[in-house]
Amino acid sequence: MAQCPECAADITLESNAMVGEIIYCPDCNAELEILNVEQPEVGLAPQVEEDWGE
Amino acid sequence: MAQCPECAADITLESNAMVGEIIYCPDCNAELEILNVEQPEVGLAPQVEEDWGE
Amino acid sequence: MSRIRAAIVGGSGYTGGELARLLLFHPEVEITQVASGSRAGQFLHSVHPNLRKLTGIRFCRPEDLMPCDVLFLCLPHGASAGMMEHYRTLAPRVIDLSADFRLRSSTLYQRWYGGEHPATHLLGEAVYGLPELHRAELSEATLVSGTGCMATASILGLAPLYRAGLVNEQMPLVVEAKIGSSAAGAAPGASSHHPDRSGAVRSFQPTGHRHSAELIQELGVLRGQPDGLTQSVAFSATAVELVRGILVTAHVFLNEQIDEKVLWRVYREAYGREPFIRIVKERSGVYRYPEPKILAGSNFCDIGFELDAAQRRVVVMAALDNLMKGAAGNAVQAMNCMFGLDETAGLLFPGLHPV
Amino acid sequence: MSRIRAAIVGGSGYTGGELARLLLFHPEVEITQVASGSRAGQFLHSVHPNLRKLTGIRFCRPEDLMPCDVLFLCLPHGASAGMMEHYRTLAPRVIDLSADFRLRSSTLYQRWYGGEHPATHLLGEAVYGLPELHRAELSEATLVSGTGCMATASILGLAPLYRAGLVNEQMPLVVEAKIGSSAAGAAPGASSHHPDRSGAVRSFQPTGHRHSAELIQELGVLRGQPDGLTQSVAFSATAVELVRGILVTAHVFLNEQIDEKVLWRVYREAYGREPFIRIVKERSGVYRYPEPKILAGSNFCDIGFELDAAQRRVVVMAALDNLMKGAAGNAVQAMNCMFGLDETAGLLFPGLHPV
């Protein structure tokens, strides 16, 4: 089980997951890149800051 | 010149002001009763608390 | 099993109408009576137009109330306390949505509400009806108090931090509530006149707001301070353009330097299994933090937080629908606890988007 | 019986999100997939925040759609017609919420939408998915069209008068629709920018509005005019400050002098047994006529009328939630008809008051 680097949520990788694939954290919706499949690991994908108010 | 007992605003009594008359503070809108005309003095008029929200 | 027979007093008001709506669709409940002094004889839908074609119930007079299994009181503050003995003869379980039985201590009551409580002998029996904090007591309770709508959001938002002992109580707790117009009830007046209330951002009682007392009591319990939290509590409320909904923004200062994952853990542990609490804290999108409008009609309390590490400060945001998790929905949830039912029974509506 | 497997295309939009909400709680349905070109891989709640904690479904890519029992298309006008053959290979029953299959006649389509219809050979098969008018056909249908939101309100409001032959077709039919912002979908733009859209009372397409075509078709059927109503139809729409909701005000002139009881009878006969239509016409209270705001989230179409005897004129008012009875709710009702389920399954939410 991988951990979200943003919020520490448990992230279960799907059976067909591949390194480099982009997935999302179910809790904080961070965009995550799969770094390792055998020893599940994900990292924050580079994200452009959207403007979302004021 | 009288002083508003609520907010200390200067209150000028009109020439025809009478003891017991109800006037209003221009600053805090408190309802004021004229207590003395020679030595100008006003007191807070008894006010029912209105409900004005929640 | 036969259905629970429930009756409502003050059914022509907003929380009474909301209860009627919920109980009509509750799988284990049957509404026996809905009382109203001003509308007796009229159909429910003459006041609550959403109930048209869904029920043929008519309001009864309060004095015609008959025994039932559970009685909900939806009356203004002060109206139920004096009559409580009477209401308890009508039903073995009473849930009072007003503020009359929210405070355990008559001293606290006197400080915040002014004047002697009319039924101090009952204060010890009443349970503060927030299932997330008092679930066990509710299963035994016969007199349950509803919770203040802004207080509910504040307490639910802050409880995990207080329980975890993270808060620096030497510093003030500042809570700013933003609130819709239905919180003031169904009676029209100058302050609710549409041309004046519409688009308002209006402070009312910037200091001395009575909901403070509930925070002081409930957060105090979590800190082992039975006479109430000793910390300075600065609670203020601002009416905004909204009919249903509350957003509470609370500023607390911390004892120690922590990182945000600690907060995630604390909130997950507190609320991971709660059916009606969701942690809302997203890195992208429009709905990153709790937003009351999507909660209209739902029983959720959405909670988010953000850490200002440099200042050892956390901003907590909590949103709910004042008529649901802030009043009638929470009361039904409490009833479910009292009768040992599934806590979500009758409370499944998820809220709308967009809305 | 196993659950009906349903999938949604265009699930990131407003009608798609509403369908997802409804089907998640539908007792006989299981959502198998929700497709989105722009959001594939993301959780439903990243776009539809009301669904947080209620489902772990993620959007799939449209090209990854798999066979299912019923497929809902929630795409912009023009996007589904060309692909319909493909979609029908995926599911034996397809419900298309767009305007592509609302009109039976390719001539009518061309007149109002401009350009040739991309799949004229399917026009004959498609059923206009309004259960109140086409219930029998729906039970056999494999291709069902959603209905225009303002058209639905107008047609349901006027059908009883036309069917009863009361309308003077030498005089014009004037229909004024007031409509909320969600009817324009989820894509932002200058006209939906909050500072400009907020508080707007904005005419758009005062003449030539495409929903006219649906009135002409469906009221024509009721008058035995298969090529469309020959009467002059003046339809105009005004965007008002509201997210969800439509109120249609229609002015018709009558053939004969009647009294209001005739109207009551005509409407009662038409709709007395319809689960989602309520006649709203009260002599007192605040909600005397249909009011869209209390319908948000509900599948009701509320209908009222008032007679101007002197001028032999009737004003008909009809209200609904454009995303519910005007789109997703009606589509679920149509699906219920297609599968022989209880028509109200999954559609019981009554709407809120106050709101």
Added chain:
Amino acid sequence: MSRIRAAIVGGSGYTGGELARLLLFHPEVEITQVASGSRAGQFLHSVHPNLRKLTGIRFCRPEDLMPCDVLFLCLPHGASAGMMEHYRTLAPRVIDLSADFRLRSSTLYQRWYGGEHPATHLLGEAVYGLPELHRAELSEATLVSGTGCMATASILGLAPLYRAGLVNEQMPLVVEAKIGSSAAGAAPGASSHHPDRSGAVRSFQPTGHRHSAELIQELGVLRGQPDGLTQSVAFSATAVELVRGILVTAHVFLNEQIDEKVLWRVYREAYGREPFIRIVKERSGVYRYPEPKILAGSNFCDIGFELDAAQRRVVVMAALDNLMKGAAGNAVQAMNCMFGLDETAGLLFPGLHPV
């Protein structure tokens, strides 16, 4: 020249407050008194918070009113007619914003308002205070009536078509007004209670609305029908979420096939030189037609139109602020006419965007 001394009766209401605001900044006017029965002695800003720090005037009692040059009456319908003789002793020129003197004919009054007019002998003297139609009479008038807010928008929008003889009077005139909450005045009540009024799209009086009478009178004059337009007039009004503002959508049918340039010419000729009327009809942008919200506080009436050539139909849209061009602003414009001042004096505020 010394300033015109103006006084206001009913100054605690919405039109009275708006007049006070306008006259305070009017270059040729000095407010001598503002009367209120309920607020006598209080400062204007206690009721009209926008006037704080701008004036130290206090409300006087109605019975303390003293002679002045012009008296504005801002009382509910029915309150001024009976007292008019008295008011005219106070000022040589009286402008009554209520409906009491809008109709020339006591028959028309009786038909629409029910009951005998209390001062029929004055009906002949009163001028319908719409400068665009009665400018010349105003310069001589001593008793001027304000105009109905929805009537003003309707009449101004339609007058050019009627004057030009373009309208087919065998066909009905259908007028649908959308209107904000301030039109109902400052007194709170169930129908203006924010939780219920907010977001409303509410029909009131779908038939029989009294403003119809003003259309019938004024458009009749333009057609040489002194007893009122004989055409069938279908006027209905819908309250929408807005505080200030009206949008009227009118459907008229034409005598002949014309093209849109004819309409441009007709409207330009009618209004090209009018300071407060703007033709709004754009091919692009968000504000293509009249939009009431940008008119809040301004005295403009914006007018647009669209031709449906196929059906020989024109849709006319007219927008204004009900408290300005629909009441107080128009009254000041009328006063400017009566005193021979520049018609725009005191009325230059252009309105806001965004808003």
Added chain:
Amino acid sequence: MSRIRAAIVGGSGYTGGELARLLLFHPEVEITQVASGSRAGQFLHSVHPNLRKLTGIRFCRPEDLMPCDVLFLCLPHGASAGMMEHYRTLAPRVIDLSADFRLRSSTLYQRWYGGEHPATHLLGEAVYGLPELHRAELSEATLVSGTGCMATASILGLAPLYRAGLVNEQMPLVVEAKIGSSAAGAAPGASSHHPDRSGAVRSFQPTGHRHSAELIQELGVLRGQPDGLTQSVAFSATAVELVRGILVTAHVFLNEQIDEKVLWRVYREAYGREPFIRIVKERSGVYRYPEPKILAGSNFCDIGFELDAAQRRVVVMAALDNLMKGAAGNAVQAMNCMFGLDETAGLLFPGLHPV
């Protein structure tokens, strides 16, 4: 004296449009040019519909700007700093409404805005354009910065307490701003899409908001802390349903036990002679505290306060229109100071009620 020739850059945006409106009616100013990259050649009213019929000006291209007496820059943050040398060749006086020149210290800039300031050599010359605090400097200034809209309300509300040395700086300053949608400018996007933005009560940046820096700088100056206030400042902002307007609620703790009359004196002394600041604190009525909606279009900043004596705490409320006293109105006031004009010239509109 001939009129001041003023030009506007970024004239298609919201502050640019507001400036155009104000300067069009300013008695001492003539607008020479209004530049827009995206709208060059179009009439002002194609974007700012309130200006229709009031001016025939068309937008010019930014590169076609010609010399003038004063140049207003209404560009997004970051767009003007790099070009400032160029702009200063066009006019001897430049007023930049963006955030680029609000902070005196490049360190403070870097901390809050991230990255090096593009024109640090100019920081010393620029004056923070708040007349109430920097009137004297403005009369000499050639480069003036606009002020942050929420910062303006906060600073004006708090300045008297800080200047008087009443604040306990060991305790945090907590400031909660409620703000309308126009503050985010004219560009549409997902977060301003009406169905999602409407009725929102939305936290954005609960911590780390850039307007904090202005509070730190300006309140620091008042405390003799030139590197910025050392006190902990907790600033958060919540978007509410409103187009124009800000209400700031600030919680400060005091050094000593005082009574409310002290606060009255402190505020009266600070603002008694300020034309655009009003103290609002009433014992009755609906508008007891500052309310932003009645300020739309006006240049007032209304300020109220309430003492919580027991907790030695003051709650300060300050309201303004973000496009007026929070941007364009304040810029015109600053311009009036720079040119030695009457400070209220062109700024007399008092705001509306009801609205």
